[in-house]
Amino acid sequence: MNPLLDVSGLKASYGRAQVLFGLSFQLEPGEVTALIGRNGAGKTTTLKAIVSLIPAQADRLVFKGHPISGLSTYRIARLGLGYVPEDRRIFTDLTVEENLEVGRQGARPGRSPWTPERLFRLFPNLATMKRRRGNEMSGGEQQMLSIARTLMGNPDAILLDEPSEGIAPVLVQAMAEAVRAMKSEGVAILLSEQNWAFAAAVADKACVIERGEMRYQGPMADFMNDEALRRQTLGV
Amino acid sequence: MDLSFILIQALNGLASASSLFITACGLTLVFGVTRIVNFAHGSLYMVGAYTAATLVPRLLEMSYGPATFWAGIVLSALVVGLIGILLEILLLRRIYRAPELFQLLATFGVVLVFQDLVVQIFGPQDILGPRAPGLRQPIEILGRRFPSYELALIIAGPIVLGAVWLLLRRTRFGILVRAATQDRDMVAALGVNQALLFTGTLFCGAFLAGLGGALQIPRVAANTGMDLSVIAECFVVTVVGGMGSVPGAFLAALIIGQLQAFGILIFPKSTLVVVFLLMALVLAIRPNGFFGRPEATGGSHVVGIASRAPVRSGPLLMIAVLVVLAALPLIADPYLLKVATEILILALFAFSLQLLIGVGGLVSFGHAAFFGLGAYGAALAVKWLEASMFVAVPSGLLLAGAGGALIGAFLVRLSGIYLAMMTLAAAQILYAVAFQWVDVTGGDNGIIGVWPPAWAGPRAIYYLLTLAVTAIALFGLTRLIDAPFGYALRAARDSEPRAESIGLAVRRHRWLAFVAAGAGAGLAGALYAFSRGSVDPSLLGIPTSVDALTMLLLGGIQALTGPLAGAAVLHALRDWIMPLTPFWRLLLGLSIITMVLIFPRGLVGTVFHGREERA
Ligand SMILES: Nc1ncnc2c1ncn2[C@@H]1O[C@H](COP(=O)(O)OP(=O)(O)O)[C@@H](O)[C@H]1O
Numbered sequence: 001m002n003p004l005l006d007v008s009g010l011k012a013s014y015g016r017a018q019v020l021f022g023l024s025f026q027l028e029p030g031e032v033t034a035l036i037g038r039n040g041a042g043k044t045t046t047l048k049a050i051v052s053l054i055p056a057q058a059d060r061l062v063f064k065g066h067p068i069s070g071l072s073t074y075r076i077a078r079l080g081l082g083y084v085p086e087d088r089r090i091f092t093d094l095t096v097e098e099n100l101e102v103g104r105q106g107a108r109p110g111r112s113p114w115t116p117e118r119l120f121r122l123f124p125n126l127a128t129m130k131r132r133r134g135n136e137m138s139g140g141e142q143q144m145l146s147i148a149r150t151l152m153g154n155p156d157a158i159l160l161d162e163p164s165e166g167i168a169p170v171l172v173q174a175m176a177e178a179v180r181a182m183k184s185e186g187v188a189i190l191l192s193e194q195n196w197a198f199a200a201a202v203a204d205k206a207c208v209i210e211r212g213e214m215r216y217q218g219p220m221a222d223f224m225n226d227e228a229l230r231r232q233t234l235g236v
Numbered sequence: 237m238d239l240s241f242i243l244i245q246a247l248n249g250l251a252s253a254s255s256l257f258i259t260a261c262g263l264t265l266v267f268g269v270t271r272i273v274n275f276a277h278g279s280l281y282m283v284g285a286y287t288a289a290t291l292v293p294r295l296l297e298m299s300y301g302p303a304t305f306w307a308g309i310v311l312s313a314l315v316v317g318l319i320g321i322l323l324e325i326l327l328l329r330r331i332y333r334a335p336e337l338f339q340l341l342a343t344f345g346v347v348l349v350f351q352d353l354v355v356q357i358f359g360p361q362d363i364l365g366p367r368a369p370g371l372r373q374p375i376e377i378l379g380r381r382f383p384s385y386e387l388a389l390i391i392a393g394p395i396v397l398g399a400v401w402l403l404l405r406r407t408r409f410g411i412l413v414r415a416a417t418q419d420r421d422m423v424a425a426l427g428v429n430q431a432l433l434f435t436g437t438l439f440c441g442a443f444l445a446g447l448g449g450a451l452q453i454p455r456v457a458a459n460t461g462m463d464l465s466v467i468a469e470c471f472v473v474t475v476v477g478g479m480g481s482v483p484g485a486f487l488a489a490l491i492i493g494q495l496q497a498f499g500i501l502i503f504p505k506s507t508l509v510v511v512f513l514l515m516a517l518v519l520a521i522r523p524n525g526f527f528g529r530p531e532a533t534g535g536s537h538v539v540g541i542a543s544r545a546p547v548r549s550g551p552l553l554m555i556a557v558l559v560v561l562a563a564l565p566l567i568a569d570p571y572l573l574k575v576a577t578e579i580l581i582l583a584l585f586a587f588s589l590q591l592l593i594g595v596g597g598l599v600s601f602g603h604a605a606f607f608g609l610g611a612y613g614a615a616l617a618v619k620w621l622e623a624s625m626f627v628a629v630p631s632g633l634l635l636a637g638a639g640g641a642l643i644g645a646f647l648v649r650l651s652g653i654y655l656a657m658m659t660l661a662a663a664q665i666l667y668a669v670a671f672q673w674v675d676v677t678g679g680d681n682g683i684i685g686v687w688p689p690a691w692a693g694p695r696a697i698y699y700l701l702t703l704a705v706t707a708i709a710l711f712g713l714t715r716l717i718d719a720p721f722g723y724a725l726r727a728a729r730d731s732e733p734r735a736e737s738i739g740l741a742v743r744r745h746r747w748l749a750f751v752a753a754g755a756g757a758g759l760a761g762a763l764y765a766f767s768r769g770s771v772d773p774s775l776l777g778i779p780t781s782v783d784a785l786t787m788l789l790l791g792g793i794q795a796l797t798g799p800l801a802g803a804a805v806l807h808a809l810r811d812w813i814m815p816l817t818p819f820w821r822l823l824l825g826l827s828i829i830t831m832v833l834i835f836p837r838g839l840v841g842t843v844f845h846g847r848e849e850r851a
């Protein structure tokens with residue numbers, strides 16, 4: 001079976017400073033892959049490069065069989081590749097419902113589309129604040145909304161950037177459940193994390209990057225058992 | 237002053253507030269989404285007025301009645317909306333990521349193009365539209381007659397506000413517009429085609445501009461000056477209300493409408509002065525206007541001269557150039573000398589702007605203010621004090637320097653687009669003062685008889701005098717740019733927080749830059765007055781400001797010598813081409829647009845850049 005997202009030789013720079021040095025990895029349909037690395041390793045850059053939010057070069061960048069290298073951001077999103085940024089980027093002037101509306105895209109064949117009602121069941125917190133504006137929400141609520149908003153586009157895969165960062169501990173558990181629920185709906189997830197405990201709780205595979213280079217790829221469980229590798233790449 | 241009078245004035249204020257709001261609302265909507273201040277918005281307003289004044293009478297001939305009249309107004313606005321779509325597709329979408337100076341210049345290029353096109357299409361005469369059927373009779377309010385059409389206008393403002401509100405709150409398009417106003421990239425990452433969204437927004441913005449213009453036809457004849465007069469007012473409304481905020485624009489328009497209606501009792505000569513005071517007050521308390529939010533200022537938005545090592549061949553080269561220029565009277569006829577004199581003056585004018593824009597990153601769109609102040613300072617000294625040239629020219633310089641100090645004092649708080657719009661507004665206000673204060677300034681006719689003393693009268697002598705003065709002034713300004721003062725300005729331009737953290741008094745340096753640039757431009761203006769023998773309000777007008785910007789752009793903003801080359805090229809071209817074609821402004825406008833799109837480094841900049849690439 002072909003991978004859903006196939007990345008090979010991904011390079012990116014900010015001005016003269018090269019940050020990614022030829023990353024290669026795949027995301028399989030319906031799977032959760034964790035992109036693990038320390039702060040500054042290049043996780044966010046990788047996700048942004050894939051969706052064309054920053055310029056990048058790659059030997060191969062294919063999503064659902066479509067080459068997406070150089071495609072504009074909105075076309076990539078239309079193909080069904082969702083992106084949830086680490087800073088959430090909620091539209092703070094818009095209500096919860098309006099934020100969801102911005103993310104809405106048509107249904108995809110063979111799957112029942114996400115609706116606000118379904119999403120409110122997935123994120124019960126949001127159901128109580130449909131009319132609230134983004135700037136009146138807590139960090140964790142914004143994170144939920146940001147994910148829900150991307151799901152409104154009925155993506156086949158989501159690039160999820162550090163969902164557990166900066167949210168209340170009680171919500172971290174809910175977040176992990178939400179990730180599992182999305183997976184059970186058939187959404188593949190590329191999860192960027194430096195919190196390996198969170199990654200371990202939800203991911204099938206681990207891709208570990210260090211200073212823009214791939215250090216390890218393999219089952220999440222193996223990474224968890226390899227203490228030496230963990231210490232080397234994450235310092236824990 | 238009785239109650240009925242106050243009421244009538246208030247109603248007048250409401251009527252003009254409505255018109256102003258409808259137009260400014262389009263500008264602010266477009267800015268919110270595209271982050272472009274569309275200078276051509278006033279042109280769209282003008283096209284709306286011309287279209288309606290031409291179209292509505294034809295429609296009324298076919299079927300006379302209120303329905304036809306209002307349908308004609310809306311139809312005209314739709315036509316303008318379509319022009320807005322063209323504008324977005326052909327130009328704006330290519331400059332969304334360009335520095336704001338280039339965006340303003342490119343859209344001003346469109347203003348020039350429209351000025352010629354409107355004359356070609358609708359003819360040179362003003363066109364007064366028909367009166368609105370059903371609203372021809374004035375109504376009586378507390379014993380005074382009040383035009384009923386004005387009442388319709390008063391209602392139109394809130395109707396448009398309501399319609400825009402519904403559009404923004406109740407439609408998917410509106411929700412996307414509001415989202416994009418906040419974070420365009422995120423909207424794209426959610427799968428929204430920005431191009432379509434932006435085109436749609438431009439349609440709405442242009443439609444509103446067209447509507448604003450079309451609604452004027454029963455009260456004001458469509459004329460070729462409406463574009464620039466309305467754009468300056470719209471700038472004030474959007475800045476006071478907060479860029480991108482529709483309710484802000486409404487509130488600002490209401491206040492400004494009332495201020496104009498009652499301000500006329502205090503400053504009968506220039507109601508704009510009151511408006512200016514309001515603006516100063518609001519911006520002093522709320523730098524982003526009533527409902528605006530702080531702009532995220534990106535590094536990509538400044539363009540400027542790099543700090544550079546002084547070129548070693550520089551002084552020798554300059555002396556050689558000076559010698560050649562000084563020898564010009566030996567071979568040139570008086571006409572050529574006159575052109576050469578003006579080129580020198582304009583070079584100084586452009587160079588002083590370079591100090592603000594290239595060095596300080598302070599995008600001034602109203603540099604004509606200082607040029608005009610210098611010219612008027614000199615001319616007023618001659619007219620009222622019978623001063624000689626040697627007193628009058630320094631008076632001009634002083635007046636302009638003082639103007640720089642005053643205007644700079646409250647502009648240094650602003651940055652980016654706010655600064656650009658406010659400098660423009662300041663220049664427009666001086667323009668209005670010069671135009672309306674007839675007793676002192678001679679109004680539209682200006683002041684004549686500003687001649688040098690007899691011995692300096694011959695073209696060759698005046699040319700040499702100008703050469704000496706401009707050379708000294710340019711030398712002084714260059715020294716200023718290479719001095720610590722210049723480095724401080726550049727540091728503040730590249731990163732204000734960093735400059736402040738190393739202890740630079742950013743605002744004071746910027747204020748001094750305004751004073752110096754004002755004085756430099758004022759000197760140029762004073763010399764210009766004596767070269768022409770007269771001054772008139774056009775010296776303070778937007779086209780004069782844009783001339784300076786065009787010279788900068790032509791020569792290259794990154795290059796220190798750019799303005800000199802730019803002044804020579806622009807003035808020579810104008811002198812050569814303008815007599816040959818009625819389409820000078822169209823050509824100039826297209827050239828500006830072309831330069832912004834494919835040649836943003838300018839002539840000198842491109843040459844030097846090519847050299848660097850090869851090295
Ligand atoms: N906008 C930017 N400009 C310049 N450098 C950046 C920018 N964003 C990130 N970097 C640099 O790129 C590297 C990778 O950053 P990032 O992808 O954000 O890492 P991570 O998400 O893994 O924490 C870091 O060294 C960071 O300093």
Ligand SMILES: [Mg+2]
Pocket residue numbers: 040043044045086162
């Ligand atoms: Mg990151």
